[in-house]
Amino acid sequence: xxxxxxxxxxxxxxxxxxxxxxxxxxxxxxxxxxxxxxxxxxxxxxxxxxxxxxxxxxxxxxxxxxxxxxxxxxxxxxxxxxxxxxxxxxxxxxxxxxxxxxxxxxxxxxxxxxxxxxxxxxxxxxxxxxxxxxxxxxxxxxxxxxxxxxxxxxxxxxxxxxxxxxxxxxxxxxxxxxxxxxxxxxxxxxxxxxxxxxxxxxxxxxxxxxxxxxxxxxxxxxxxxxxxxxxxxxxxxxxxxxxxxxxxxxxxxxxxxxxxxxxxxxxxxxxxxxxxxxxxx
Numbered sequence: 001x002x003x004x005x006x007x008x009x010x011x012x013x014x015x016x017x018x019x020x021x022x023x024x025x026x027x028x029x030x031x032x033x034x035x036x037x038x039x040x041x042x043x044x045x046x047x048x049x050x051x052x053x054x055x056x057x058x059x060x061x062x063x064x065x066x067x068x069x070x071x072x073x074x075x076x077x078x079x080x081x082x083x084x085x086x087x088x089x090x091x092x093x094x095x096x097x098x099x100x101x102x103x104x105x106x107x108x109x110x111x112x113x114x115x116x117x118x119x120x121x122x123x124x125x126x127x128x129x130x131x132x133x134x135x136x137x138x139x140x141x142x143x144x145x146x147x148x149x150x151x152x153x154x155x156x157x158x159x160x161x162x163x164x165x166x167x168x169x170x171x172x173x174x175x176x177x178x179x180x181x182x183x184x185x186x187x188x189x190x191x192x193x194x195x196x197x198x199x200x201x202x203x204x205x206x207x208x209x210x211x212x213x214x215x216x217x218x219x220x221x222x223x224x225x226x227x228x229x230x231x232x233x234x235x236x237x238x239x240x241x242x243x244x245x246x247x248x249x250x251x252x253x254x255x256x257x258x259x260x261x262x263x264x265x266x267x268x269x270x271x272x273x274x275x276x277x278x279x280x281x
Contacts, residue, residue, distance in 0.1 A: 001048075001215065001216065007278065007281055008047075009040075009047060009048065010215070010278050011275065011278050011279060012043050012082060014274050014275045015078075015082055015275065016039045016042055016043050016075065016078040017078075017243070018078075018268065018271045018272070018275070019074070019075075019078025019079075019088065019091045020032055020036055020039065020074045020075050020078050021245070021259060021264060021267045022092050023074040023077060023078065023091045023092060023094035024259065025261075026092030026093065026094055026096075027094040027095035027096065027103075027258060028258050029095055029103065029258050030256070031072055031073075031074065031255060032245075032248060032254055032258065033181070033252075033254040033256075034069060034071065034075075034148060034177065034241060035073075035074040035075030035076075036242050036243045036244055036245060036248065037177055037212070037239040037241045037243050038069075038072055038075050038146060038212070039079075039244070040212060040213050040215065041146065041218070042075050042076055042078070042079035043079060044218045044219075044222070045144060046079045046082075046083045047079075048222075049063075049144075049222050050065060051063045051141070052112070054111075057111045060139075061139065061141055062141060063141050063142045064114045064115075064141065064142075064143045064144070065114055065144045066117065066123045066124070066126055066127040066143070067105055067113075067117050067123060067145075067146055068123025068124045068127065068146060068148075069117075069148035069177065070104040070105055070116075070117030070118035070119075070120075070123060071103070071118065071256065072148075073104055074091075076105060077110070078091060080110075080111070080112040083112070085111040086100075086110075103118075104116070104118030105117050114130075115127070120148070120150075120151045121154030121157050123147070124147055124156075124160040124161075124174060125156060125159070125160040127143050127144070127145035127160075127174070128143075128160045128167075128169060128172060130143045131164070131167075131172035131232075132163075132167050132169060134171055135169070141171070142172075142173065142226070143171060143172050143173070145172070145173075145174045145175070146175045146177060147174060147175070147176050147177070148179075148182070149176055149177060149178045149187050149193055149196070150181075150182030150187050150193075152176060153190070153191040161204075162203060162204075165204030165205065165232065168231060169232045170228055170229050170230055170231060170232060172232045173222070173225040173232070173234075173235065174205075174233075174234045174235070175235045176196060176234065176236045177237060177239055178236055178237060178239065179238075179240060179241035181252040182252070182255065183252070183255045185252050186252070196236050197234075200234045200236070205231060205232055205233060205234045206225075206232070206233040207233070207234050207235075207236060208220070208225070208233065208235045208236070209235075209236050209237075210235060210237050212238055212239035213240070213243060221235045221237075222235075241254070241255070242254050244270070245271070246270060247263070247266065247267075
């Protein structure tokens with residue numbers, strides 16, 4: 001990608017992170033840590049990779065995205081808003097009664113959401129089913145799913161992986177956000193999922209390992225996904241939980257806690273400074 005394209009993605013990702021903070025602060029609840037770690041991925045998907053139309057969210061030929069780790073909805077919502085699916089100004093209504101931005105994605109209420117998720121382990125199964133349906137229907141659309149590294153402790157995830165390989169779902173691309181932390185602490189101490197790439201390969205996946213905050217590596221991985229035939233591809237991306245907000249980075253306590261007024265001000269000051277620096281590049 002060009003330097004200009006990369007700069008724009010970095011600027012947008014910073015705005016997505018600001019949206020995460022706006023949403024969780026407005027809700028006084030939510031999951032900022034994993035939303036921030038995946039903010040670059042959400043940005044790349046919606047501004048570079050996915051074939052979608054904000055003016056026609058239910059377009060039949062669109063690519064599909066399933067947020068299997070549904071609790072990181074604040075990050076998805078921020079990306080959707082900046083992509084034009086709904087107003088950015090609505091982000092602070094997260095989790096409010098009557099808001100279409102609920103704590104977990106709702107495909108019946110939120111423009112751009114392709115699957116209602118939240119119960120960990122189930123989203124990847126839905127994504128695999130979508131990919132198989134697209135194969136049967138002869139559609140060229142692709143299906144993408146994002147899982148957490150804590151989420152892959154769920155047995156259903158590996159049933160879906162086996163299913164995806166059995167049906168040769170090369171139109172399915174899964175991404176695992178390997179930030180190393182879950183609600184109860186370090187993933188390798190709660191229920192060790194490592195080595196993740198080797199397990200995916202054992203289930204018949206092609207695998208790409210990347211820095212989940214590097215857009216060049218992301219581009220190479222998604223290009224490989226589109227070029228891989230006969231088997232699904234998984235991207236294992238190493239990320240920093242809470243990325244972009246100093247006091248949240250690598251802190252499991254920010255998995256599911258909203259910033260108070262003082263913490264909100266600090267986070268927004270930091271992110272605005274990052275945004276100004278990026279825009280001046």
